[in-house]
Every structure is written in C-alpha cells, then in structure tokens.
Amino acid sequence: MRAIGLLAVMQLRNAFRTTFTDGRKLMPLLFFAALFALQIWGTSLIQGLRAPIRAQAADFLLANLPTVQSSTFLILLLMAVGNLDFGFSTGFLHFNMADVDYLFPSPVRPKAILAYRLASKTVVTFFQAAFLFAFFFWGPIQAVAGERTSWLGGAIALGAIFLCLGGYANLALWLKLAFGFGGLVRLRPALLVAVTLFGGYLLLTYWQQGVEGMLGIARSPTASVLFFPCRVAADAVVAPLLGSGGAGLVGPLAAFYLVTLAMVFLRNDAFYEASLEGSEKAARLLQAARELNWGAILHLPEFTRRSSQSDDDLRGGATGFGRGGWTVFLAHVTAAGRRPVANVVLPVLGGVLLSTACTLAFSPRMSAAMVGALGGYLLFVFTIGGITTFRQALARHPLIRPLPLKDWQVVVSDVAPRIVLLSLFAISAAFAVLMTDGRQARQVAFSLAVFAPAALVPLNLIQYALALWYPNAQDKLHQLVGGMIGVFVTGIAIGFLVPLAVMPLAMRLHPAAAAAVFGVPCLGASAVLLALSVWLYGRFEDR
Amino acid sequence: MLEISGLTKRFGAFTAVQNLSFVVRPGEIVGLLGPNGAGKTTTLRCIASILQPSSGKIALDGHDLGTQPEAAKRRLAYVPEVPNPYEMLTVYEHLRFIAAAYDSPMDLPWAEELLQRMDLWGKRHELAASLSKGMRQKLACVCAFFHRPAIYCFDEPLIGLDPKGARELKNLLAERRVEGAAILVSTHMLDTAERLCDRVIIMHRGEMLFQGTVEDLQERSSLTHAATLEDLFLHLTGEEV
Numbered sequence: 001m002r003a004i005g006l007l008a009v010m011q012l013r014n015a016f017r018t019t020f021t022d023g024r025k026l027m028p029l030l031f032f033a034a035l036f037a038l039q040i041w042g043t044s045l046i047q048g049l050r051a052p053i054r055a056q057a058a059d060f061l062l063a064n065l066p067t068v069q070s071s072t073f074l075i076l077l078l079m080a081v082g083n084l085d086f087g088f089s090t091g092f093l094h095f096n097m098a099d100v101d102y103l104f105p106s107p108v109r110p111k112a113i114l115a116y117r118l119a120s121k122t123v124v125t126f127f128q129a130a131f132l133f134a135f136f137f138w139g140p141i142q143a144v145a146g147e148r149t150s151w152l153g154g155a156i157a158l159g160a161i162f163l164c165l166g167g168y169a170n171l172a173l174w175l176k177l178a179f180g181f182g183g184l185v186r187l188r189p190a191l192l193v194a195v196t197l198f199g200g201y202l203l204l205t206y207w208q209q210g211v212e213g214m215l216g217i218a219r220s221p222t223a224s225v226l227f228f229p230c231r232v233a234a235d236a237v238v239a240p241l242l243g244s245g246g247a248g249l250v251g252p253l254a255a256f257y258l259v260t261l262a263m264v265f266l267r268n269d270a271f272y273e274a275s276l277e278g279s280e281k282a283a284r285l286l287q288a289a290r291e292l293n294w295g296a297i298l299h300l301p302e303f304t305r306r307s308s309q310s311d312d313d314l315r316g317g318a319t320g321f322g323r324g325g326w327t328v329f330l331a332h333v334t335a336a337g338r339r340p341v342a343n344v345v346l347p348v349l350g351g352v353l354l355s356t357a358c359t360l361a362f363s364p365r366m367s368a369a370m371v372g373a374l375g376g377y378l379l380f381v382f383t384i385g386g387i388t389t390f391r392q393a394l395a396r397h398p399l400i401r402p403l404p405l406k407d408w409q410v411v412v413s414d415v416a417p418r419i420v421l422l423s424l425f426a427i428s429a430a431f432a433v434l435m436t437d438g439r440q441a442r443q444v445a446f447s448l449a450v451f452a453p454a455a456l457v458p459l460n461l462i463q464y465a466l467a468l469w470y471p472n473a474q475d476k477l478h479q480l481v482g483g484m485i486g487v488f489v490t491g492i493a494i495g496f497l498v499p500l501a502v503m504p505l506a507m508r509l510h511p512a513a514a515a516a517v518f519g520v521p522c523l524g525a526s527a528v529l530l531a532l533s534v535w536l537y538g539r540f541e542d543r
Numbered sequence: 544m545l546e547i548s549g550l551t552k553r554f555g556a557f558t559a560v561q562n563l564s565f566v567v568r569p570g571e572i573v574g575l576l577g578p579n580g581a582g583k584t585t586t587l588r589c590i591a592s593i594l595q596p597s598s599g600k601i602a603l604d605g606h607d608l609g610t611q612p613e614a615a616k617r618r619l620a621y622v623p624e625v626p627n628p629y630e631m632l633t634v635y636e637h638l639r640f641i642a643a644a645y646d647s648p649m650d651l652p653w654a655e656e657l658l659q660r661m662d663l664w665g666k667r668h669e670l671a672a673s674l675s676k677g678m679r680q681k682l683a684c685v686c687a688f689f690h691r692p693a694i695y696c697f698d699e700p701l702i703g704l705d706p707k708g709a710r711e712l713k714n715l716l717a718e719r720r721v722e723g724a725a726i727l728v729s730t731h732m733l734d735t736a737e738r739l740c741d742r743v744i745i746m747h748r749g750e751m752l753f754q755g756t757v758e759d760l761q762e763r764s765s766l767t768h769a770a771t772l773e774d775l776f777l778h779l780t781g782e783e784v
Contacts, residue, residue: 002643003643006639007640007643011629014631014633015631018670096629097625101626102628102629102641102644103644104592105591105593105619106644106645107614107616107617107645107646272592272593276594
C-alpha cells in the first residue's frame with residue numbers, strides 16, 4: 001500500500017503544483033472561485049432582504065419539502081444508475097497504461113491496486129456530489145432559511161450523499177468483477193432501456209397525476225426497496241430543514257457503503273487481463289481505425305513515401321475519401337458508420353420515439369412543446385458528452401498531424417461528424433412532431449430541424465475547445481475541472497440561444513426572418529469559437 | 544532463473560502461444576525472435592502477470608507466478624514495447640515509486656549513475672509528460688534496472704533509443720549478465736540478437752520453431768545453405784521473399 005499511497009500523493013501534488021503554473025488549469029479554478037464568490041454574494045444579498053420576505057420564502061420552501069425530498073431522491077437515483085452504468089461499460093476496470101506497465105508486474109497486491117482505482121472514482125464521485133450539493137442545494141437553503149440549518153447538518157447531508165453514491169460505485173465494481181467484462185457490456189442496453197422506460201413512466205405519471213404522482217413513485221415501496229440508499233440519503237439531505245440532524249440516517253448508509261466495499265474486496269478475481277480490455281481501449285480504437293482502413297483512408301504510407309515532395313504535391317493526396325479536410329471528415333463518418341445502430345439508427349429512432357411518447361403522454365396543447373423542451377434537453381446532455389469524444393479524436397492526432405491539412409480543416413472535420421449525427425436526432429424528432437396535429441407542431445418542428453442543428457455548431461465547438469484546453473485524461477483534476485466548466489459554459493451558451501430561438505417564433509415572424517434572428521448571432525459565435533479552436537489546435541501538444 | 548513450461552495463452556478461439564517451454568538461466572541473455580504476431584509480446588505479458596496464462600507454469604527464481612505471485616514478481620523487471628510512464632510523476636519520482644513498489648532501498652548513487660548513463664539526469668525533476676518517446680523508453684529502462692531484480696524481460700527495448708542510449712542499454716544488460724541476472728529480450732533486430740544474446744528462441748504463430756545458441760543457429764544456417772541469419776530466420780518462419 002505504501003507504493004500506491006506514494007504514487008497517489010505524488011501525482012496529486014504534481015497536479016496541484018502544475019495547476020498554479022499552468023494557466024489552462026488555473027483559469028477554471030479562478031472561474032469556480034468566482035462562481036462561489038458570486039453565490040456567497042447572492043446569499044448575502046438575499047439575507048439582507050427584509051425579514052418578512054425571507055420568512056415567506058422559508059415557509060414556501062418548508063411547505064414544499066416533500067417535493068424537494070422527492071426531487072433529491074430522483075436525482076440521486078439517476079446518479080446511482082449513472083454509476084452503475086459506468087460500471088457496466090468500460091469504466092472502473094479501466095487503468096492508465098502506466099498502471100498496466102508499472103503496477104501490474106510489480107509485487108504490489110492486486111487488491112491494493114483495486115483500492116487505488118476505486119479510490120480515484122470515489123474521489124471524483126465525492127467532488128461531483130459536493131459540488132451539486134453546495135451549489136444547487138446548500139447555497140440556496142442558506143440564503144432563504146440559513147437560521148434553520150447548521151453546518152453540522154450540512155456536513156451530515158453531504159456525507160450521506162457520498163456514502164450513497166460511493167456505495168453504488170462499489171456495487172458497480174462488484175458487478176463488474178462478478179459478471180466479467182463482456183457480460184455486463186451485453187447487459188448495458190437492457191439497463192439503458194429500463195432507464196428510458198422509467199423516465200417515460202415518470203413523465204406519464206407527472207402528466208396524469210402531477211407532483212403528487214411523482215411523490216407517490218418516489219415513496220413507493222418498489223422504488224424504496226430498489227434504491228433504498230437513495231431514499232435514505234434524500235431523507236438525510238432534507239433533515240436539517242426539519243430540525244433534525246439526520247445523523248441517525250448515516251448509519252444505514254455507512255453500512256451500505258461498507259458492505260458493498262467488503263463485497264468488492266472479498267473477491268479474488270484476476271482482473272488484470274479483464275481490465276486490459278478497457279485500459280487498451282484507446283490503443284484498440286487506434287488499431288480499429290487502422291482495421292477500418294484508416295491507413296488506406298489516409299494513405300499514410302503513400303504520404304511517407306512521398307515525404308520528399310512539396311506540400312502542394314501532397315495536398316489532397318488521399319483521393320479515396322475526398323481531398324483535404326474532407327478526407328478526415330469522411331474518415332470520421334466512415335468510422336461512425338461502422339456502428340450504424342449506435343450512431344445512426346438510435347438517434348433517428350430516439351427522435352421519433354421522443355415525439356411519439358410525448359404525443360401519447362401529453363395533451364395536444366402540450367405535446368409539441370414537450371418534444372421541443374425534452375429534445376433540447378437531450379441535445380444538451382449529448383453535447384456535454386462531446387468532450388470525451390473529442391478527447392478521443394485528439395488522441396488519434398499523431399495520425400492526422402503529418403497530413404498537409406490546415407488547422408481549421410482539421411477542427412471542422414473533427415467537429416462536423418458529431419454535429420451531423422446529433423442533428424439526425426433533432427431532424428427525426430422534427431419530422432415526427434410534424435406528423436402529429438399538436439398545437440405549435442410546425443414551430444417546434446422548425447426549431448428542431450433548423451435551430452437545433454445550427455445551435456449544435458457553437459455548442460460542439462465549445463466542447464472541442466475545452467477538449468483542446470484540457471486534453472490530459474491522466475490528470476484527474478484536469479479532467480474533472482474540464483468537465484464541470486464544460487457544463488457551465490454550455491449552459492450559459494444555451495441560455496443565450498434559447499431566447500433567440502423562442503422569441504422570433506413567439507412574435508410570429510416569417511420563418512426566414514426567424515432563421516436570420518437566430519442564425520446571425522449563431523454564425524458569429526460559431527466563427528469566434530472556430531477561430532478560438534483553431535488557435536488552440538495550433539498550440540495543442542499531443543499527449 | 545526464468546522457467547516457462549507448457550505455456551499456452553488463448554484469446555477465445557485464437558491461440559496466441561502454444562505449449563511454450565524454455566529456461567533463461569542466471570548470467571544468460573536469451574533473445575526471443577519472431578515475426579509480428581508470433582506471440583512474443585503475449586509471452587512477455589504472461590511473464591509480467593499482465594495476462595493470465597490459459598495453461599502452463601511460469602517460475603521466477605523458483606517462485607511459481609501462480610501460487611507465489613508477490614515473491615515471484617519481486618524478482619522481475621518488465622519493460623514494455625511502448626513506454627507509458629506516469630505523466631504526472633517526474634523522472635526522479637518514478638524511481639521513488641519503483642523503490643516503494645519493490646520494497647527496495649532508495650539507492651541514490653545508483654539512481655544518479657543510471658540517470659547519468661541514460662542522459663536523464665538533467666531531466667530528473669521534469670514531469671514524464673514532457674519527455675520524448677525515446678526519453679520515455681530510457682526512463683522505462685532505468686526503472687527496470689533500479690531495483691536490481693534477478694530477471695529482466697524487455698520487449699523490443701532498442702526501438703526508439705538513440706545510438707548512445709542503445710549502447711548504454713546493451714552495456715547495462717551485459718553488466719547485469721555478469722552479475723548473474725537472467726535476461727529475456729524480444730527483438731526484431733537479428734544483428735542485435737546475434738551480438739547480444741547467448742541463446743535465441745524463434746517463435747512463429749505461437750509456437751517455438753528453434754531454440755539454441757547463436758552458434759547453433761549459424762551452423763543450421765550453413766546446413767540449410769542460408770547465406771545469413773536473416774535468410775535462415777525468414778526460411779524458418781516461412782516468410783522468404
């Protein structure tokens with residue numbers, strides 16, 4: 001364990017040290033510091049309001065406590081499922097190749113290595129939980145009902161969230177060890193279908209029975225039994241507002257955490273080889289790209305042979321898949337086409353299903369608007385995930401670098417395929433909603449078919465710029481901060497884009513005028529972000 | 544001493560290594576030769592515990608890797624073909640980590656000597672993230688020598704090294720051989736094998752085609768009218784052009 005401890009401490013120390021010497025790392029920290037400073041300032045502003053107003057706000061909060069509790073439960077439930085899903089995919093048993101080459105052959109015990117891997121995931125889970133709790137729950141609660149809470153209660157609530165989500169992380173790792181790498185990957189689609197069905201069931205219940213119906217689900221014996229730790233953690237989160245510390249609730253959660261931890265460490269699985277599959281994923285991606293004729297697609301040997309020729313001779317040499325930047329773009333599309341179900345069928349089907357489900361679940365008055373709102377939300381979620389895809393694309397850049405392409409061509413060809421594939425979802429939802437006779441179906445279809453693909457350009461460029469800014473997947477701090485800042489910046493961008501899309505339609509402008517109102521700022525933002533990405537790409541060092 | 548007996552490694556229906564048996568004795572450098580896909584890296588990864596053998600036994604200095612993994616691994620150094628250092632550790636911190644992992648003393652004069660010889664002394668406080676591929680390879684070699692194990696496994700160690708680095712590595716290998724280490728080197732470079740190795744093993748499609756001294760190989764070369772070792776190698780592996 002000494003070696004593992006030393007390794008973790010030295011890596012963490014260097015990560016912090018470079019944070020203060022590397023502007024790319026320092027800036028997001030300053031950003032978050034500013035964010036928290038703003039929150040504290042906002043809290044003090046609200047606390048400065050007249051007592052009756054604050055009392056009114058606090059009473060409102062207490063009157064709606066069951067809603068807060070149920071929402072917390074559902075959020076925790078989704079995060080727990082996310083943790084399980086992470087375990088089902090290539091997560092958890094994914095080590096750095098340095099671990100494979102240095103730790104696996106060393107006499108360090110496999111269980112110590114497992115603990116090291118689990119600890120890093122647990123730390124990430126803790127910071128995610130702490131951030132969400134502090135920013136979206138504890139801060140607002142302090143602002144309106146600070147006198148009814150205590151810092152001890154807050155710490156207990158945070159501990160409860162951590163034990164709950166950490167326990168699910170342990171459970172996911174145990175499942176992975178128990179059922180093996182391949183088995184769980186095959187089960188994953190079933191889990192995703194179950195989550196989608198559950199989401200649909202929640203929406204349907206909300207529409208038919210309102211908040212009370214949702215409360216019923218959150219309080220139902222089935223949900224409580226299946227996700228008991230989430231229920232207990234949700235109770236612990238709201239406990240300070242009820243005047244109880246919630247300390248008694250930590251016991252069952254600690255037991256859950258410790259039992260799942262014991263389940264992991266009581267196993268004696270030889271996980272090195274199983275983990276190799278996940279650990280070498282990046283390398284296998286590269287290999288897969290080669291097997292998909294990347295070498296032929298990019299004509300690399302030809303480039304090597306012709307290295308003595310001038311750039312002009314070489315430019316556009318990869319004629320099999322277009323010329324110049326098209327080469328890389330079409331190579332990406334071809335690679336995506338090798339997984340047609342995931343990359344083409346599911347987005348198209350998803351759009352149609354979303355529209356159909358909303359038509360069935362909501363009244364004609366609401367269905368189209370719900371398709372627009374949920375479609376927009378899903379696109380936001382997919383867009384956030386883009387940073388990982390772009391990091392993978394950048395990891396393949398040793399192949400792209402030698403090609404005589406301009407930086408802007410590389411950036412566009414990296415980003416464009418994802419925009420095209422995500423647009424499939426929006427466009428299919430648009431067509432499906434047009435088939436309905438819902439109110440405002442035409443406006444929603446227009447938004448999804450025109451505004452959404454246009455909005456995806458700047459939003460994905462943001463993700464690409466962030467992937468260039470924070471490309472180091474080995475630096476956990478780097479990765480965590482990069483992901484969080486991605487959510488915020490994208491959220492802010494969407495905050496600007498949504499009014500631009502909604503207002504012209506609400507004002508019943510001509511579609512061409514509406515497209516211009518939305519398109520011009522969108523185009524401007526895209527141009528600025530493209531320039532930024534190209535600038536960053538020029539300074540990007542392959543890692 | 545490194546003892547491999549009946550080593551087989553399957554990936555599903557594909558057999559990467561088939562019933563491989565050989566021994567690397569103390570004070571001996573054995574070259575593992577073979578074309579791409581012969582099973583050399585798989586063999587080395589099984590010895591390094593990264594892969595689990597489907598069957599067969601691996602013993603390091605008499606310690607069975609399956610039943611006494613910690614004692615066995617304490618005696619081994621493994622250098623992969625592609626160096627993957629910890630990017631967030633400095634060169635020097637790698638050695639601290641290796642000392643802790645193998646429970647060996649932090650021998651500062653030995654660390655300095657190795658770093659000096661491999662041209663890494665000036666970069667000892669730099670993060671591995673900033674090192675070039677050749678430097679990373681040198682760092683992997685330094686880490687392997689640092690805890691003075693009895694058995695070394697190198698997977699294509701000379702690829703990516705500059706001439707001085709390659710020379711120093713060969714010198715270090717020769718010194719460790721004199722000190723009684725058992726060294727297994729996978730390589731494509733026949734001339735390196737010829738000059739460096741006491742014995743060679745030629746693998747093809749997971750099976751051993753030849754095992755013997757370089758002199759044996761040269762003798763066979765003349766018997767089969769092969770002009771050079773390269774010709775014989777290509778003849779044995781059926782890859783004649």
